[in-house]
Amino acid sequence: MLKVSEALARVLEAASPLPVVERPLEDCLGRWLADDVWADADQPPFDKALVDGFAVRSDDLRVLPCRLTLGETILAGQSPTRPLAHGEAAAITTGAPLPSNADVVVMHERTTFDNASVEIHKQPIQPGMNRLPRGRVYRAGDRLLAGGVELTPPRMGLLAAAGAARVRVIDQARVAVVPTGDELVDFREAPGPNQIRNSNSVMLSALLAQKDARVEVSPILPDDLEALREGLRKALESDVVLVIGGVSAGRKDLVPGVLQELGVREVFHKVRIKPGKPLWFGVGPARQERPPALVFGLPGNPMSGLVNFLVFVAPVLNVLHGRPARGPGIIPVRSAGAIDHRSDLETYVPARLVGQHHAPSIPTAERLEWGGSADMATIVGADGFLVLPDSETSIAPGEIVGFLPLR
Template sequence: MLRVSEALALVFEHAAPLPVVDRPLEASLGRWLADDVWADADQPPFDKALVDGYAVRAEDLADLPRRLLVVESILAGHPPTRPLAAGEAAEITTGAPLPPNADAVVMHERTDRHGDFVAIRPQEIRSGLNRLPRGRVYREGDRLLAGGVVLTPSRLGLLAAVGSAVVRVVDRPRVAIVPTGDELVDFRETPGPGRIRNSNALMLEALAAGRGVETWTSPILPDEPEALREGLRRALESDVVLAIGGVSAGSKDLVPGTLRDLGVREVFHKVRLKPGKPLWFGVGPDREGRPPALVFGLPGNPLSGLVNFRIFVAPALDVLDGRPARAAGVVPAHSAGRLEHRSDLETYLPARIVGEPHGPAMPTIEPVDWSGSADLMAVVRADGFLVLPDRETVVEPGEIVGFLPLH
C-alpha cells in the first residue's frame, strides 16, 4: 500500500487547473482571477470632500475668525458651477467634488452660519484638510489586481468600481457525489431491517459546497452492475466524482470494476491510512476542453469518507480551482496525555482542544472516545484529528503531535 504522502503526490500529478472562462462579476465570488485588472480612471476622479461642511481656500484663513461669502451649495453627484474667488466658500456634502481653487473643507461643527455668510471659528486650517485629492486611491492605468488572486467581497467591490462587469476566472469545479449500497435508504426515510440512512452523501455535499464548488448528488445506486454503470457514467461528466461505498474487497464491492469498464484508469487502491484505507483513485477518460475527471472511491463509513475528503479531495479541489498544490493543513499541537500507537497505518483520531482554544499559539489536544470509523458522534464532539505516524510510536504528555482541524 502507498503511504499517505505518496498517494497525495499521485493525486496532485493528475490534477490540473480548470479552464479560464468569462463570468459576470456578481457570480465570481471565491473564483481565482485569471488576468490582471487595470484602473480605467483616477480614483477619486475629482478632489472630493471627506466631511459635510464648507469648501474654502486655506490661504483666505490665515487669520481667524473670518467670515466668508457662501456662493453655492454642492451636493454629492453634482459638479460645482464655478471656482472660488478670494473670500468665498461653498457649502458641500461628503463625497461631493470641490470647486476649483478650493483646497480644504471645514466641518459644519466648526463654523457658524449667518445668512449668506459663514463664520470660521479659530482652528488649524491647512491645505488638504478634509479633502481627498484626485487620484489619491489609484491613478488611471495602475494595476489594481494581479491575476492569480481569489476574488473576495472587497475585491469584487474594487472591480465593480472600475466597471469590470465581466471577469476572466478559473472555472468553478463540478463535483458529483454518488452513494452506493443496497443497505442505504434516503435520510428522510425510516430504515427497515438491516438498512441504514444515507448520511455520507449529505455530509460530503456540505464539505464540497463549503469550498464554493457546484455539487450534484446522485440517487442511491444499488449494488447492481447496470445501475452502477448508468449512475457513474453520468457522474463522469463532472470534474470530480466521489463514489461512496463498494470499494473494498467484498463480493458486492463493484465500483472499481464498473469504473474501469467506463474507461476510468486506476491510479491506486488502498492507502496506509486509518480510517480510510480502502480509498480508490482513478482518472476518467479525456474530455474536450476540460481535464479528465478525478474519481475517488470512498469507503462507506462516515469517518473514512471525511478523512479521505480532508486529505485527498480538498487539496485536489484547490488545484482545480487554480490554487497551489499543497497538503491538508496539519498543524503542531501538544498531546494532553500519553498515547501508545501500535500500527503501521497513518492514523487520524477524532480529538478535541482542551483548555482555552484561543489562548496559546499551539493548542493542547486529546482524543475523544470513539467506536471506529462509523462513529459520527465522535466527530461531532471533536475539533479535528490527532495525527499519528504510520509506525509504532509512544507519545508522552506535552509532546508535539500533528493536528488536522475539521475545517
C-alpha cells in the same frame, strides 16, 4: 500500500486547473481571477470632500478665526458651478466634488454659520485637510488586481468600482456524489431491517459547498453491475467523482472493476491511513474541453469518507479552482494527554481544542473517545483530528503532534 504523503502527491499530480470562463462579477465570489484587471478611470474622478462642511481656500485662512462669505451649496452627485472667490466658502457634503481652487474642507463642528456667512474657528489648518485628491486611490491604467488571486468581497467591490461587470475566472468544479450499496435508503426514509440511511451524501455535499463546488448527487446505485455502469458513466461527465462504498475487497465491492471498464485508469487502491484505508483513486478518459475526471472511491463508513475528503479531495479542489497545490493544512498542537499509538497506519483521531488559544502560541488538543469509523456522533463535538504517524510511537502530555482542523 502507499503512504499518505505518496498518495496525496499522486492525486495532486493528476490535477490541473479547470478552464477559464467569463462570468458576471456578482457570480464570482470565491473564484480565482484569471487575468489582470486595470482601472478604466481615476478614482476618485475629482477632488472629493471627505466630511460635511465648507470648502475653502487655505490662503483665506491665514488668520483665524475669520469670517467668509457663503456661496453655493454643493451636494454629492452635483458639480460646482465656479471656482471660489477671494474670501468665499461653499457648503459641501461628503463625497461631493470641490471647486477647482478649494484645497481644504472645514467640518461643520468647527464653524459658526448662517445663511450668508461662515466663521471658521481657530484651529490647526493644513492644505489638503479633509480633501481626497483626484486619482489618490488609483489612476486610469493602474493594475487593480493581478490574475491568480481569489475574488473576496472587498476585491469584488474594487472591481465593481472600476466597472468590471464581467470577469474571466477559473471555472467552478462540477462534482458528482454517487452513493452505492443495497443496504442504503434515502435519509428521509425509515430504514428496514439491515438497512441504513444514506448520510454520507449529505455530509459530502455540505463539505463540497464549503469548497465552492457545484454538486450533483446521484440516486443510490444498487450493487448491480449494469446499474453501476449506467450511473458511473453519467458521473464521469463531472470534474470530480466521489463514489461512496463498493471499494473494499468484498463480493459486492464492484466499483473498481466497473470504473476500469469505463476507461478510468487506476492510480492507486488502498492507502496507509486510518480511517479510510480502502480509498481508490483513478483518472477518467481524456476530454476535449476539460481535464479528465478525477475519481475517488470512498469507503462507506462516514468517518472514513470525511477523513479521505479532508486529506485528498479538498486539496484537489484547490488545484482545480486555480489555487496553489498544497496539503490538507495540518497544524501543530500539544497533546493534552499521553497517547500510546500502536499502528503502521497514519491515524486520524477525533480531538477537541482545550484551554485558551492565542496566536502565536501552540494550542492544546484532547483526544476524544470514539467508536470507530461509523461514529459520527463523536465528530460533532470535535474540532478536528490528531494525526498520529504510520509507525508505533508514544506521545507524552504536552508533546507536539499534528492536528487537522475540521473547519
